Amino acid sequence: MATIPQPKGYPLIGNMAEIDPNAPVQSLMRMARAHGSLFRFDALGQGIVVVSSQALIDELCDETRFQKALHRPLQEARYVAGDGLFTAYDEEPNWGKAHRLLMPAFGPLGLRAMFDRMVDIAEQMMVRWERFGENATIDVADNMTRLTLDTIALCAFDYRFNSLYQNEMHPFVAAMVGGLDETGRRARLPAGAGKLMLLRNRRFEADIKVLRDVSNRLIEERLQDPRLGERGDLLDRMLTAKDSETGLTLSRENVGYQIITFLVAGHETTSGMLSFATWLLLTHPEALAKASAHATRCWGARRPRSTISGG
Numbered sequence: 001m002a003t004i005p006q007p008k009g010y011p012l013i014g015n016m017a018e019i020d021p022n023a024p025v026q027s028l029m030r031m032a033r034a035h036g037s038l039f040r041f042d043a044l045g046q047g048i049v050v051v052s053s054q055a056l057i058d059e060l061c062d063e064t065r066f067q068k069a070l071h072r073p074l075q076e077a078r079y080v081a082g083d084g085l086f087t088a089y090d091e092e093p094n095w096g097k098a099h100r101l102l103m104p105a106f107g108p109l110g111l112r113a114m115f116d117r118m119v120d121i122a123e124q125m126m127v128r129w130e131r132f133g134e135n136a137t138i139d140v141a142d143n144m145t146r147l148t149l150d151t152i153a154l155c156a157f158d159y160r161f162n163s164l165y166q167n168e169m170h171p172f173v174a175a176m177v178g179g180l181d182e183t184g185r186r187a188r189l190p191a192g193a194g195k196l197m198l199l200r201n202r203r204f205e206a207d208i209k210v211l212r213d214v215s216n217r218l219i220e221e222r223l224q225d226p227r228l229g230e231r232g233d234l235l236d237r238m239l240t241a242k243d244s245e246t247g248l249t250l251s252r253e254n255v256g257y258q259i260i261t262f263l264v265a266g267h268e269t270t271s272g273m274l275s276f277a278t279w280l281l282l283t284h285p286e287a288l289a290k291a292s293a294h295a296t297r298c299w300g301a302r303r304p305r306s307t308i309s310g311g
């Protein structure tokens with residue numbers, strides 16, 4: 001039987017010395033270059049297997065055998081996102097309930113319904129960039145964070161953060177970064193040790209309160225909306241739709257966790273992807289020219305519209 005390669009580590013901390021807490025993904029990429037597309041590393045006694053080839057990832061994403069693994073960082077993130085979809089255990093009833101209720105909203109028809117709002121926010125950003133003029137320096141990663149936070153909030157909850165009109169980022173962003181930073185730090189320490197630092201705990205609790213206040217405000221405002229149940233976005237669905245299997249709606253507490261989950265999971269990932277895509281396009285002029293020609297051919301000066309069909 002073949003053994004999975006593992007770099008040599010140290011007693012107790014295992015291979016943690018190889019992980020730069022400020023650039024964990026780059027650390028794993030460096031390790032993959034040295035040890036191949038399948039390797040194991042020891043994180044404080046916990047064995048983690050890392051795969052990085054398309055073939056192995058396809059194998060792991062085979063839905064007939066897929067099971068979610070709530071590893072340490074996700075367990076710690078439950079302080080922030082409770083049993084929301086991302087941090088729920090596979091077998092937790094709220095995972096199945098929310099999964100069944102929300103799946104259609106993320107299908108092609110659900111996404112088509114979000115399209116005009118995506119264009120609305122993208123236009124806000126592009127108009128702003130145009131007005132800066134040709135010689136301005138633009139912080140792309142910062143702008144993409146504003147773009148994606150505003151897009152997910154508008155598409156999912158019909159809520160406008162208006163981040164592109166403010167100098168400072170919405171307090172939700174600082175609280176989210178602080179909260180994730182703390183969960184990541186706790187996950188790198190032996191279980192329970194992270195809670196011993198009182199000052200950090202207080203900051204963590206303050207960050208969680210900001211996230212909860214935002215989600216509570218969204219729920220409160222929607223519950224008082226006379227069009228509740230008719231608006232058809234994710235928030236409406238979460239507050240009013242009944243699960244086909246249990247006949248129950250999501251609890252208010254769980255809806256709060258899902259709101260935080262969508263805002264966090266839906267904007268960090270996409271803003272990172274868009275920032276990298278921009279950088280790659282700018283450093284590959286031939287690809288940029290091809291993409292630009294394609295966009296001009298499809299839309300010219302017209303407003304982009306959804307081409308997803310069906311239903």
Ligand code: HEM
Nearest residue numbers: 068069085086087099152261262263265266267269270273
């Ligand atoms: C480029 C964009 C994105 C990337 C790279 C990405 C990546 C991922 C990955 C890797 C997972 C699995 C995590 C695990 O099980 O360990 C995941 C799950 C999830 N993502 Fe995303 N995501 C993206 C965009 C989004 C958006 C836009 C949303 C919501 C609006 C979202 C919401 C979620 C949720 C709710 C889960 C948990 C699903 C479940 O376990 O039932 N993601 N994502």
